[in-house]
Amino acid sequence: MRRTPTQVALVTATALTLVACGGGDDKDSQAPSAPSGLSVQAGSALSAHVMWEQAKDNVAVSGYVVYRGKDKVKDVPADTTMVDITDLKPSTAYSFSVRAKDAAGNLSPHSEKKPVTTPAVTAEDKKAPAQPVKLRGKHDGSKGAELTWSAPEKDEGITSYDILQGGSKIHSVGGGETKAKVTGLRPGTSYSFTLQARDAADNTSPASDPVKISTPKGPGDDPDTAPVSFKVERHKNVKDGAYYLDLSWLPPEVDGQVPSYEIHLNGKLTTTLVWGNKPPVGKTTESVFAGKKPGVSYKVKIRAKLPDGEWGSFSPELTMVTGEATP
Numbered sequence: 001m002r003r004t005p006t007q008v009a010l011v012t013a014t015a016l017t018l019v020a021c022g023g024g025d026d027k028d029s030q031a032p033s034a035p036s037g038l039s040v041q042a043g044s045a046l047s048a049h050v051m052w053e054q055a056k057d058n059v060a061v062s063g064y065v066v067y068r069g070k071d072k073v074k075d076v077p078a079d080t081t082m083v084d085i086t087d088l089k090p091s092t093a094y095s096f097s098v099r100a101k102d103a104a105g106n107l108s109p110h111s112e113k114k115p116v117t118t119p120a121v122t123a124e125d126k127k128a129p130a131q132p133v134k135l136r137g138k139h140d141g142s143k144g145a146e147l148t149w150s151a152p153e154k155d156e157g158i159t160s161y162d163i164l165q166g167g168s169k170i171h172s173v174g175g176g177e178t179k180a181k182v183t184g185l186r187p188g189t190s191y192s193f194t195l196q197a198r199d200a201a202d203n204t205s206p207a208s209d210p211v212k213i214s215t216p217k218g219p220g221d222d223p224d225t226a227p228v229s230f231k232v233e234r235h236k237n238v239k240d241g242a243y244y245l246d247l248s249w250l251p252p253e254v255d256g257q258v259p260s261y262e263i264h265l266n267g268k269l270t271t272t273l274v275w276g277n278k279p280p281v282g283k284t285t286e287s288v289f290a291g292k293k294p295g296v297s298y299k300v301k302i303r304a305k306l307p308d309g310e311w312g313s314f315s316p317e318l319t320m321v322t323g324e325a326t327p
Contacts, residue, residue, distance in 0.1 A: 032057035032100035032108040035064065035081075040114040041172050043160045044202040045090035045121035049172035051082040054256060055100035055108055060281045061257075062103045067110065069095055078257045078279065079307050082171070090121045090200070103281070119159055121200040129158050129197040129205040137211040142187035145213045148179045149195055157199045164194045164207065166309060186225070186254070186308055188217040225252045225304065225312030227261070232300050232318045234290070243322035244287040245300060249315065251284070256307025263288060264301050264314070296322045 037053035055061050066074040066083055076083050088094065095115050100108040130152035137147045147163065158175035163182065173180045175197070185191060192212050197205040228250040236243050245265075251258045257279045263271040263286070271288060290298060301317040 028059050028102060028104035028106065030058045031106040032061050032102055034109040035098045035100055035111040038096070038098060038111045038114050040094075040096050040116040041160055041174055042116050042118050043084060043162075043172055044198055045118050045159070045200040046088050046202055047084050047086045048088060048094065048096065048116050048118065049082065049084055049160065050096050050098065050114075051171070052098045052111060054081055057100070057102050057106075059102055059104075060279075061100050063101050065099045065101060065107070067097045067099070077259070079259050084172075088118050090118055093117045119200045125157075125199065125201040126203065128203040129199050131206045132161065132195045132197050132208040135193070135195050135208045135211045137193060137213045139213055139215045140181060142215050142217060143183065143185050145182045145185060145191065145193070145215070146179065147182065147193060147195070147211070149208065151178060152197065152205070158197045159200050160198045162196045162198060162204070164196065165191055167194075168309060184256075184308060185215050186306065186310065187215055189308075189310060190214045225254060225306060227252055227302055227304055227312075227315045230302060230315035230318065232320045234320055234322060235287075240292075242292045243290040243294070243296075245290050245298060245320055246285065246287050247300065247302065248283060248285045249302065250282065251279075252304050252306070252312055254304075254306050254312070258304045258306065260305045262303050262305075262311070264303075266299050290322050294323045298322075 032055045035052040035055045039051045041049045043049045050066055061078045063078050064076050064080070065072055066076065066085065068085065073085055074083050093115060095113050097110040097113045099110055132149050132152060134150040135147065136149070137145055140146045151158065160172050160175050161177060162169050163171040163180055171180060171182055190212060192210045194207040194210045196207050230249040233246040234243060235246055247263065259279060260272060260274040262269055263273070273286060290296065297319060299317050299319050301314045303314045304312045306312050
């Protein structure tokens with residue numbers, strides 16, 4: 001059965017966000033692999049930063065479950081491999097692990113369990129750490145970056161440093177560190193990083209000055225991040241007499257899952273498709289309202305938001321004309 005989404009007024013540039021449904025194989029009985037590379041860092045006296053590497057599945061990983069000891073504490077989507085666990089107690093030992101899950105409900109074994117102890121805190125501490133200085137960086141191969149910085153002078157009590165890329169936190173290291181490695185980047189792409197310091201009371205410093213890093217294209221790296229096999233057809237709805245553009249495509253060949261797409265008509269953003277923790281697997285389809293007048297020409301192109309948070313390349317721009325089509 002053809003799915004007809006919320007109608008979009010094509011005469012405006014307003015973007016609508018549609019929550020789409022991802023597909024899963026109900027007969028899938030194979031569990032994902034256990035997440036590897038687990039690391040846990042106390043972010044403050046009340047929080048811990050948990051990170052891991054992506055798990056693998058015979059169909060697709062749909063999300064991750066974070067455990068504190070034996071207790072489930074957080075569900076995160078498949079394109080997320082880190083999370084801050086809050087509401088912890090100062091000077092307390094904890095243990096964390098992560099499991100991967102798929103759309104059929106299969107759960108992986110637990111990852112390796114990692115211990116962490118939160119630091120003590122002074123309740124009256126409301127002063128944020130000073131701004132980190134001298135942030136420097138360079139690319140580390142075609143898919144990584146290495147950052148270094150200097151600790152603020154005359155400032156004690158920093159428990160962690162948060163690394164931000166494009167304003168979003170992507171990594172955290174201990175307060176005694178002055179360097180970090182960032183992985184999972186895209187070859188041939190420019191990035192901007194900043195740094196913030198946190199203390200045991202969870203006070204956060206102003207962000208450092210940004211550092212820009214460009215990753216080179218490595219041997220065998222494919223720079224094409226456009227959706228694959230993009231096609232446009234049309235149909236006329238017998239109930240409302242309107243024409244619809246029927247789009248189909250495959251996700252770009254990138255590491256990780258694509259959380260959203262943009263659809264552009266005649267050079268303008270018209271619709272944003274957003275999935276939660278169950279992005280569709282394989283071929284994706286979407287119908288876009290194109291009005292009731294026959295003989296109108298539309299140029300259509302799409303692009304994907306990649307797992308690293310950047311927008312990928314546009315698909316080829318295709319032209320479709322409304323007309324008398326079989327419903």
